[in-house]
Amino acid sequence: MHDPRPDHPSLLTVDDFERAARARLTKMAYDYFRSGADEGRTLRENRRAFRRLEIHYRVLVDVAERDLRATLLGTSVPFPILVAPTAYHGLAHEGAEIASSRAASELGTIFTLSTLSTTSLEAVAAASPGPKWFQLYVHKDRGLTRALVERAESAGYRALMLTVDTPILGRRIADVRNGFALPEGLVMANLADAAACSPAADRGSLLAAYVASRHDASLTWRDVEWLGGLTRLPILLKGIVRPDDALRAIGCGAAGVVVSNHGARQLDGAPATIEVLPAVADAVAGRGLVLMDGGIRWGTDVLKALALGASAVLVGRPVLWGLAALGGEGVARVLATLREELSTAMALAGCPTLASIDRDLIRRTRGSMPAP
Numbered sequence: 300m301h302d303p304r305p306d307h308p309s310l311l312t313v314d315d316f317e318r319a320a321r322a323r324l325t326k327m328a329y330d331y332f333r334s335g336a337d338e339g340r341t342l343r344e345n346r347r348a349f350r351r352l353e354i355h356y357r358v359l360v361d362v363a364e365r366d367l368r369a370t371l372l373g374t375s376v377p378f379p380i381l382v383a384p385t386a387y388h389g390l391a392h393e394g395a396e397i398a399s400s401r402a403a404s405e406l407g408t409i410f411t412l413s414t415l416s417t418t419s420l421e422a423v424a425a426a427s428p429g430p431k432w433f434q435l436y437v438h439k440d441r442g443l444t445r446a447l448v449e450r451a452e453s454a455g456y457r458a459l460m461l462t463v464d465t466p467i468l469g470r471r472i473a474d475v476r477n478g479f480a481l482p483e484g485l486v487m488a489n490l491a492d493a494a495a496c497s498p499a500a501d502r503g504s505l506l507a508a509y510v511a512s513r514h515d516a517s518l519t520w521r522d523v524e525w526l527g528g529l530t531r532l533p534i535l536l537k538g539i540v541r542p543d544d545a546l547r548a549i550g551c552g553a554a555g556v557v558v559s560n561h562g563a564r565q566l567d568g569a570p571a572t573i574e575v576l577p578a579v580a581d582a583v584a585g586r587g588l589v590l591m592d593g594g595i596r597w598g599t600d601v602l603k604a605l606a607l608g609a610s611a612v613l614v615g616r617p618v619l620w621g622l623a624a625l626g627g628e629g630v631a632r633v634l635a636t637l638r639e640e641l642s643t644a645m646a647l648a649g650c651p652t653l654a655s656i657d658r659d660l661i662r663r664t665r666g667s668m669p670a671p
């Protein structure tokens with residue numbers, strides 16, 4: 300087991316890694332990773348909503364051994380914390396997706412590669428032996444989309460995560476102000492026309508311009524079925540916040556859903572994901588996998604999400620903070636820190652197994668809302 304502590308005694312929490320990352324990143328890169336959409340209301344809510352939940356722990360349960368293992372779409376993982384798809388790991392560290400995927404492999408968890416990675420999906424598959432899923436953006440160019448699916452399938456990715464909350468890009472003000480663009484030498488390595496997206500000529504966010512021109516904003520439920528016909532891989536729909544959409548996803552053949560608001564980077568004013576998770580889990584009622592992401596920074600957050608109906612969670616920014624701070628070593632430390640915090644939270648809450656983490660443990664705080 301990876302020990303998160305030695306050598307870097309100041310890097311004990313995900314927030315420590317964020318501070319270390321901030322000190323190493325350019326302003327443009329830090330702002331890109333950190334930002335939410337518009338005024339950041341949903342970004343704050345993703346965290347605040349966790350703080351509103353208390354854990355009403357049970358005592359005198361034998362927790363001498365804790366079992367954190369989970370099986371997700373046939374893949375077993377030693378703990379229920381996965382790597383969320385995030386674009387452009389090369390902005391965080393030169394090791395980019397090779398370093399982060401190897402760290403996930405080392406810890407035995409699932410790495411989800413973004414369509415917008417700075418390393419090709421084939422190179423990531425060749426470099427890291429662990430289980431991997433591929434996040435898909437459907438492009439207007441359906442030939443390109445189909446090719447991405449075929450490439451992911453033949454490179455050994457075990458599931459597709461179709462992102463459904465990004466018909467266009469939410470407005471991230473800092474990126475627009477900074478004229479966000481990929482620095483010289485970094486490209487969107489999965490996309491044949493990646494060169495067209497290198498250093499910005501224009502003002503404004505280059506990513507927003509890319510998404511507006513290439514992503515298919517006309518995507519509908521019919522296309523989910525189209526995608527299902529293209530691949531043998533299970534499909535998860537990422538970006539669901541409503542029970543009726545979750546039910547429809549399962550009805551269209553999805554293997555499950557990721558309750559997500561894209562790390563609060565799309566619709567500002569969208570609910571915190573932990574708030575809507577219980578209703579989505581109730582609607583799905585075991586007919587598909589329910590995962591969640593958004594604002595997970597502590598093992599106790601993971602415990603809350605598992606209690607409220609998620610089979611596992613994903614972390615986006617924490618992985619980027621680890622990567623920026625210490626490369627692959629930092630990613631491994633962040634994942635190991637969250638794993639150890641979850642194990643501690645389970646012990647203190649009286650939960651020796653994931654199955655014993657039930658909804659009755661969680662109550663809303665009474666009284667005034669805690670400070671952010």
Ligand SMILES: Cc1cc2nc3c(=O)[nH]c(=O)nc-3n(C[C@H](O)[C@H](O)[C@H](O)COP(=O)(O)O)c2cc1C
Binds near residue numbers: 331462617
């Ligand atoms: C810098 C950054 C880039 C992201 N890129 C993608 C992406 O390419 N595809 C995608 O589906 N989600 C993307 N996301 C959303 C994440 O998959 C995930 O939903 C979110 O980060 C979870 O919230 P957290 O950062 O609070 O853990 C991105 C998030 C961040 C912060």
